Amino acid sequence: xxxxxxxxxxxxxxxxxxxxxxxxxxxxxxxxxxxxxxxxxxxxxxxxxxxxxxxxxxxxxxxxxxxxxxxxxxxxxxxxxxxxxxxxxxxxxxxxxxxxxxxxxxxxxxxxxxxxxxxxxxxxxxxxxxxxxxxxxxxxxxxxxxxxxxxxxxxxxxxxxxxxxxxxxxxxxxxxxxxxxxxxxxxxxxxxxxxxxxxxxxxxxxxxxxxxxxxxxxxxxxxxxxx
Numbered sequence: 001x002x003x004x005x006x007x008x009x010x011x012x013x014x015x016x017x018x019x020x021x022x023x024x025x026x027x028x029x030x031x032x033x034x035x036x037x038x039x040x041x042x043x044x045x046x047x048x049x050x051x052x053x054x055x056x057x058x059x060x061x062x063x064x065x066x067x068x069x070x071x072x073x074x075x076x077x078x079x080x081x082x083x084x085x086x087x088x089x090x091x092x093x094x095x096x097x098x099x100x101x102x103x104x105x106x107x108x109x110x111x112x113x114x115x116x117x118x119x120x121x122x123x124x125x126x127x128x129x130x131x132x133x134x135x136x137x138x139x140x141x142x143x144x145x146x147x148x149x150x151x152x153x154x155x156x157x158x159x160x161x162x163x164x165x166x167x168x169x170x171x172x173x174x175x176x177x178x179x180x181x182x183x184x185x186x187x188x189x190x191x192x193x194x195x196x197x198x199x200x201x202x203x204x205x206x207x208x209x210x211x212x213x214x215x216x217x218x219x220x221x222x223x224x225x226x227x
Contacts, residue, residue: 026052031135031197033212035064037204042066043076045212047135056084058133074099080148087138088128089114094148105151118151125153137195140178154182166190166199168214175199 031047043064050057059081066074080094089109096103107116113124131146133139140158147154159179166175175190175198190199200212 032215034215036211038209054086058082096149116151135197157181
Protein backbone atom coordinates (compact mmCIF):
# COMPACT_ATOMS: atom_id res chain seq x y z
CA UNK A 1 0.00 0.00 0.00
CA UNK A 2 1.64 3.28 -1.09
CA UNK A 3 1.78 6.58 0.79
CA UNK A 4 -1.02 8.19 -1.27
CA UNK A 5 -3.37 5.31 -0.52
CA UNK A 6 -2.53 5.44 3.19
CA UNK A 7 -3.22 9.18 3.29
CA UNK A 8 -6.60 8.70 1.57
CA UNK A 9 -7.50 5.90 3.97
CA UNK A 10 -6.58 8.02 6.98
CA UNK A 11 -8.77 10.88 5.73
CA UNK A 12 -11.66 8.47 5.18
CA UNK A 13 -11.32 7.10 8.71
CA UNK A 14 -11.24 10.61 10.17
CA UNK A 15 -14.39 11.54 8.24
CA UNK A 16 -16.17 8.34 9.31
CA UNK A 17 -15.24 8.91 12.94
CA UNK A 18 -16.89 12.32 12.83
CA UNK A 19 -20.22 11.03 11.48
CA UNK A 20 -21.72 9.79 14.78
CA UNK A 21 -20.97 13.15 16.38
CA UNK A 22 -22.69 14.99 13.56
CA UNK A 23 -25.69 12.68 13.54
CA UNK A 24 -26.14 12.83 17.30
CA UNK A 25 -25.77 16.61 17.55
CA UNK A 26 -28.72 18.02 19.45
CA UNK A 27 -30.10 21.35 20.59
CA UNK A 28 -31.92 22.32 23.75
CA UNK A 29 -34.49 25.04 24.44
CA UNK A 30 -36.06 26.04 27.71
CA UNK A 31 -39.14 28.07 28.63
CA UNK A 32 -39.52 29.09 32.27
CA UNK A 33 -42.64 30.90 33.41
CA UNK A 34 -43.68 32.46 36.66
CA UNK A 35 -47.43 31.93 37.11
CA UNK A 36 -49.78 34.53 38.58
CA UNK A 37 -53.43 34.44 39.63
CA UNK A 38 -54.57 37.99 38.96
CA UNK A 39 -51.37 39.76 40.08
CA UNK A 40 -50.35 37.35 42.83
CA UNK A 41 -47.59 34.78 42.14
CA UNK A 42 -48.77 31.22 42.74
CA UNK A 43 -46.04 29.05 41.22
CA UNK A 44 -44.18 28.10 38.07
CA UNK A 45 -44.41 26.12 34.84
CA UNK A 46 -41.17 25.05 33.16
CA UNK A 47 -40.56 23.33 29.83
CA UNK A 48 -37.37 21.84 28.39
CA UNK A 49 -37.16 20.69 24.78
CA UNK A 50 -34.31 18.55 23.45
CA UNK A 51 -34.14 18.21 19.66
CA UNK A 52 -32.06 15.69 17.70
CA UNK A 53 -32.77 15.63 13.98
CA UNK A 54 -36.52 15.21 13.53
CA UNK A 55 -37.00 13.91 17.08
CA UNK A 56 -38.09 16.17 19.93
CA UNK A 57 -38.39 15.29 23.60
CA UNK A 58 -40.28 17.69 25.84
CA UNK A 59 -40.35 17.55 29.62
CA UNK A 60 -42.60 19.86 31.60
CA UNK A 61 -43.29 20.52 35.26
CA UNK A 62 -45.82 22.82 36.96
CA UNK A 63 -46.48 23.62 40.62
CA UNK A 64 -49.23 26.03 41.78
CA UNK A 65 -50.46 26.85 45.27
CA UNK A 66 -53.24 29.35 46.01
CA UNK A 67 -53.46 30.56 49.60
CA UNK A 68 -56.07 32.49 51.53
CA UNK A 69 -55.21 34.01 54.92
CA UNK A 70 -52.09 31.86 54.95
CA UNK A 71 -53.94 28.61 54.30
CA UNK A 72 -53.70 26.62 51.07
CA UNK A 73 -57.05 26.52 49.28
CA UNK A 74 -55.90 25.06 45.98
CA UNK A 75 -52.83 23.02 45.01
CA UNK A 76 -51.87 21.80 41.56
CA UNK A 77 -48.94 19.82 40.22
CA UNK A 78 -48.32 18.44 36.75
CA UNK A 79 -45.49 16.56 35.05
CA UNK A 80 -45.33 15.39 31.46
CA UNK A 81 -42.98 13.85 28.93
CA UNK A 82 -43.79 14.11 25.24
CA UNK A 83 -41.88 12.53 22.37
CA UNK A 84 -42.42 14.11 18.95
CA UNK A 85 -41.42 13.25 15.40
CA UNK A 86 -41.30 16.62 13.71
CA UNK A 87 -44.70 18.14 14.63
CA UNK A 88 -46.53 14.86 15.36
CA UNK A 89 -46.83 13.41 18.85
CA UNK A 90 -45.41 9.88 19.17
CA UNK A 91 -45.60 9.26 22.91
CA UNK A 92 -46.94 10.98 26.01
CA UNK A 93 -46.70 10.28 29.75
CA UNK A 94 -48.45 12.84 31.95
CA UNK A 95 -49.63 12.91 35.55
CA UNK A 96 -51.57 15.62 37.36
CA UNK A 97 -52.72 16.27 40.92
CA UNK A 98 -55.54 18.78 40.55
CA UNK A 99 -56.19 19.72 44.18
CA UNK A 100 -56.33 16.06 45.20
CA UNK A 101 -57.86 14.70 41.98
CA UNK A 102 -55.36 12.37 40.34
CA UNK A 103 -55.29 12.43 36.52
CA UNK A 104 -53.11 10.64 34.00
CA UNK A 105 -52.60 10.50 30.24
CA UNK A 106 -50.53 7.85 28.46
CA UNK A 107 -50.19 7.41 24.72
CA UNK A 108 -48.11 5.69 22.06
CA UNK A 109 -48.30 6.01 18.31
CA UNK A 110 -48.81 2.78 16.38
CA UNK A 111 -49.17 3.09 12.62
CA UNK A 112 -51.69 5.77 11.72
CA UNK A 113 -53.11 6.23 15.23
CA UNK A 114 -52.07 7.55 18.62
CA UNK A 115 -53.45 5.11 21.19
CA UNK A 116 -54.39 6.92 24.40
CA UNK A 117 -55.26 5.90 27.95
CA UNK A 118 -56.62 8.32 30.55
CA UNK A 119 -59.02 8.37 33.49
CA UNK A 120 -62.00 7.95 31.18
CA UNK A 121 -60.68 4.87 29.31
CA UNK A 122 -58.71 4.13 26.13
CA UNK A 123 -59.13 4.98 22.44
CA UNK A 124 -57.22 5.66 19.23
CA UNK A 125 -56.85 9.10 17.64
CA UNK A 126 -55.97 9.05 13.91
CA UNK A 127 -53.64 11.38 12.08
CA UNK A 128 -50.97 13.78 13.29
CA UNK A 129 -51.86 14.73 16.86
CA UNK A 130 -50.55 17.80 18.70
CA UNK A 131 -50.99 18.75 22.33
CA UNK A 132 -51.51 22.32 23.57
CA UNK A 133 -47.80 22.77 22.84
CA UNK A 134 -47.66 26.55 23.12
CA UNK A 135 -43.88 26.43 22.57
CA UNK A 136 -44.58 25.20 19.01
CA UNK A 137 -46.25 27.92 16.88
CA UNK A 138 -47.55 25.19 14.53
CA UNK A 139 -50.43 24.69 16.98
CA UNK A 140 -51.85 27.99 15.68
CA UNK A 141 -52.69 26.27 12.38
CA UNK A 142 -54.53 23.31 13.98
CA UNK A 143 -58.25 22.57 14.36
CA UNK A 144 -57.88 20.14 17.29
CA UNK A 145 -55.40 19.76 20.15
CA UNK A 146 -54.88 17.13 22.84
CA UNK A 147 -55.23 18.19 26.47
CA UNK A 148 -52.23 16.61 28.22
CA UNK A 149 -53.96 16.87 31.60
CA UNK A 150 -57.28 15.15 30.79
CA UNK A 151 -56.65 13.33 27.50
CA UNK A 152 -59.50 15.19 25.77
CA UNK A 153 -59.05 15.91 22.06
CA UNK A 154 -60.59 19.36 21.76
CA UNK A 155 -61.81 21.48 18.87
CA UNK A 156 -60.04 24.84 18.81
CA UNK A 157 -60.17 28.09 16.88
CA UNK A 158 -57.32 30.60 16.59
CA UNK A 159 -57.55 34.33 15.91
CA UNK A 160 -54.63 36.60 15.17
CA UNK A 161 -54.89 39.87 17.14
CA UNK A 162 -51.96 41.49 15.37
CA UNK A 163 -48.83 43.04 16.81
CA UNK A 164 -48.85 44.66 20.23
CA UNK A 165 -46.47 45.76 22.96
CA UNK A 166 -45.92 43.29 25.80
CA UNK A 167 -44.36 44.25 29.12
CA UNK A 168 -41.85 41.56 30.04
CA UNK A 169 -39.17 41.78 32.70
CA UNK A 170 -39.67 45.50 33.14
CA UNK A 171 -39.53 46.51 29.50
CA UNK A 172 -41.95 46.82 26.60
CA UNK A 173 -41.25 44.57 23.63
CA UNK A 174 -43.17 44.04 20.37
CA UNK A 175 -45.10 40.77 20.31
CA UNK A 176 -47.47 38.83 18.07
CA UNK A 177 -50.80 38.38 19.85
CA UNK A 178 -53.22 35.45 19.33
CA UNK A 179 -56.43 34.18 20.88
CA UNK A 180 -57.01 30.42 21.10
CA UNK A 181 -60.52 29.25 22.00
CA UNK A 182 -62.09 25.96 23.00
CA UNK A 183 -65.70 25.41 24.07
CA UNK A 184 -64.72 26.19 27.66
CA UNK A 185 -61.50 28.21 27.54
CA UNK A 186 -60.31 31.49 26.09
CA UNK A 187 -56.51 31.66 25.99
CA UNK A 188 -54.36 34.57 24.85
CA UNK A 189 -50.81 33.95 23.65
CA UNK A 190 -47.90 36.22 22.84
CA UNK A 191 -44.87 35.36 20.68
CA UNK A 192 -41.78 37.23 19.58
CA UNK A 193 -41.35 38.20 15.93
CA UNK A 194 -39.62 34.84 15.32
CA UNK A 195 -42.45 33.00 17.14
CA UNK A 196 -40.68 32.29 20.42
CA UNK A 197 -43.35 31.85 23.12
CA UNK A 198 -43.34 34.78 25.58
CA UNK A 199 -46.56 34.83 27.62
CA UNK A 200 -50.03 33.40 28.20
CA UNK A 201 -53.21 34.65 29.82
CA UNK A 202 -56.49 32.86 30.51
CA UNK A 203 -59.68 33.44 32.51
CA UNK A 204 -60.45 30.77 35.11
CA UNK A 205 -63.95 29.42 35.61
CA UNK A 206 -64.14 31.58 38.72
CA UNK A 207 -63.54 34.68 36.62
CA UNK A 208 -59.96 35.31 37.74
CA UNK A 209 -56.99 35.90 35.44
CA UNK A 210 -54.22 33.31 35.14
CA UNK A 211 -50.99 34.71 33.69
CA UNK A 212 -47.76 33.07 32.51
CA UNK A 213 -44.81 35.47 32.34
CA UNK A 214 -41.51 34.38 30.84
CA UNK A 215 -38.48 34.68 33.10
CA UNK A 216 -34.75 34.38 32.44
CA UNK A 217 -33.57 30.95 31.36
CA UNK A 218 -30.32 29.05 31.66
CA UNK A 219 -28.64 28.19 28.38
CA UNK A 220 -26.66 25.04 27.59
CA UNK A 221 -23.41 26.53 28.91
CA UNK A 222 -25.01 27.06 32.32
CA UNK A 223 -25.01 30.87 32.21
CA UNK A 224 -28.20 32.88 32.67
CA UNK A 225 -29.67 34.31 29.48
CA UNK A 226 -32.11 37.20 29.65
CA UNK A 227 -35.22 36.89 27.47
